[in-house]
Amino acid sequence: MQLDDQLLVGHIPAQDRQVRLLLDSGRFDEADAVFDELIAVGAAVVDARWNRSTVLVHRASLAWRLGRLSLALELVTDGWTEMDLQHPSGSDSAHTISMLGHLLEIIGRRGPALNLMELAVEIARDTDDPDALAYCLANEGIARVLHASGGAGEFAIARQRCAEAEEVARVGRVKRTALAGKARALAGLGEREAAETAAQEALSRASRAQDYVAAALANWVLAELRHDCHELVDARGYAHSALDGAEMVQDSGLMLRFSRNLAAICAELGDPSGEAAALRVAVRAACTSIKLLSEGLGQALEQRRVAIQTQRVALEAQEAALRDPLTGLANRLGLESLAPSLLDRCRSQGRKPWLVLLDVDWFKDVNDFAGHPAGDVVLQEVANLLRRECRSGDLLCRWAGDEFVVLLVDDSEDPREAGPVVAERIRAAVDAHDWRLVLGGVTNPPTVSIGITAGYADLQELFANADIALYRAKRAGRNRVAATPDNEALA
Missing domain, CATH: 3.30.70.270 (Reverse transcriptase/Diguanylate cyclase domain)
Known part of the structure; x- marks a missing residue:
């Protein structure tokens, strides 16, 4: 999920925000070019005016969306290392921890992801920054509705988070995102009429603002509502629109979720070509996730190898300092x-x-x-x-x-x-x-x-x-x- 770029004003340099806006607008070639300019001096180089961990984690999310998975993993590792998770405080820490949770969610680490998102909300509540609180609340709420297994408890927490995010947010996109998330939570709780109203309102606002992410979420909710009522043709239309929005912003997590929903609807309709097309998108999105996990494992192994080698060199240097070079005995x-x-x-x-x-x-x-x-x-x-x-x-x-x-x-x-x-x-x-x-x-x-x-x-x-x-x-x-x-x- 990508939330309102304006939430990061004051936390993220202008050029970083520009890359995000281009990505959210589906202008990937331009985003790629601006990102290249941004990291020309080094992706991990951050001006001292900014919180380094926040910027690095934000850049990791940009690199991931641009398909630069190794760089994304490197940046998120550096950013996480910079964080003081023992005593985090302030809106910078809240943003950073919430983004870390989102990145963990992308690679399937849902338990740790939600733990970080919950921590981010707690930290944000202790700040005087309503935008930081809205960002963290919406991030957690959307994460919960995307992966809720049908339990009322999960949907209830998600509704509370999204409703509060919508209430405290001062900027548009987070309000729209939170409203779409609340609509899905309401549907999960069986409040179909309220869910329909919230989803239609979110879709209307998102369409006017060309907010592809919020629109995709709202269309997904409407597809789910129509599917539950066996209005399969309308459900397929909304599911197509949801998947188109996810593809527009190249969010593989949303693409995987929405393509599977569309494939299931097409299968019930007896639409094999539609089902096959949706499954191809699902496979492509799954391959992206597998590639990310594979590279993550490879990078973890490489880091382990380097750590062991560094430790060995240090031990050898320590031993050499204690040994007489002529005889090999201790000195x-x-x-x-x-x-x-x-x-x-x-x-x-x-x-x-x-x-x-x-x-x-x-x-x-x-x-x-x-x-x-x-x-x-x-x-x-x-x-x-x-x-x-x-x-x-x-x-x-x-x-x-x-x-x-x-x-x-x-x-x-x-x-x-x-x-x-x-x-x-x-x-x-x-x-x-x-x-x-x-x-x-x-x-x-x-x-x-x-x-x-x-x-x-x-x-x-x-x-x-x-x-x-x-x-x-x-x-x-x-x-x-x-x-x-x-x-x-x-x-």
């Missing part, structure tokens, strides 16, 4: 980020974590005599040996330069012995490693000195204690493991 930032949770886990399980701090002995000689590229290879080899000798749950880190840290949190070994056992395995592996392919005979093969400590302390305190133990290992002649005094018995 200092990685250790500081990951260690607190690992230490907390150890404490909660009643285990004392060990911190192993190792330093490559005489590493300066490696760089001086074998060169920095060879020094890099030595560090990579030490990192590989750490991976081989440590447990899967341990945290391995290149702290800085030729210093490495291992936080032992894996519980696969006796925690009282894990530090000394793993540290000695690392020392022995480095000492026994064949360094000839890396260094030849240029310098002495590297060894490591290791300081270890354990306790219920934070990372900073553990590191400080392990550093003291490392200094003792260096002073004692290198290529050995030393523990802090309170852990010496275990080492």
